[in-house]
Amino acid sequence: xxxxxxxxxxxxxxxxxxxxxxxxxxxxxxxxxxxxxxxxxxxxxxxxxxxxxxxxxxxxxxxxxxxxxxxxxxxxxxxxxxxxxxxxxxxxxxxxxxxxxxxxxxxxxxxxxxxxxxxxxxxxxxxxxxxxxxxxxxxxxxx
Numbered sequence: 001x002x003x004x005x006x007x008x009x010x011x012x013x014x015x016x017x018x019x020x021x022x023x024x025x026x027x028x029x030x031x032x033x034x035x036x037x038x039x040x041x042x043x044x045x046x047x048x049x050x051x052x053x054x055x056x057x058x059x060x061x062x063x064x065x066x067x068x069x070x071x072x073x074x075x076x077x078x079x080x081x082x083x084x085x086x087x088x089x090x091x092x093x094x095x096x097x098x099x100x101x102x103x104x105x106x107x108x109x110x111x112x113x114x115x116x117x118x119x120x121x122x123x124x125x126x127x128x129x130x131x132x133x134x135x136x137x138x139x140x141x142x143x
Contacts, residue, residue, distance in 0.1 A: 067091065
């Protein structure tokens with residue numbers, strides 16, 4: 001009955017007792033099982049997707065690639081406007097470094113990344129590890 005209810009709901013946007021009778025169920029079956037079948041149909045129709053928080057490796061990978069639409073967000077970090085703006089500033093400085101690699105640009109990029117990481121609810125050791133890993137992946141500049 002639950003499967004029939006799911007199909008009927010998908011087609012008509014609702015399920016009437018007459019629809020269930022037309023599907024081959026008796027009035028006694030409908031009265032007895034409709035509530036539990038409706039619950040089963042709802043459970044089978046919904047899918048809850050949760051995004052796991054970023055781990056250290058995820059944070060490093062996202063910081064290395066610096067995509068504006070993929071900020072690293074560890075557990076308890078909410079994507080606030082100021083946090084997203086700080087991430088956007090880092091992405092812009094990273095892009096500038098790739099276009100024009102010089103030592104001042106590299107230092108600015110690391111500083112902006114450190115500013116973003118300071119806003120995240122992570123331990124100082126993790127911040128240091130992320131900065132070291134990203135710094136190692138940045139283009140080397142010589143003056």
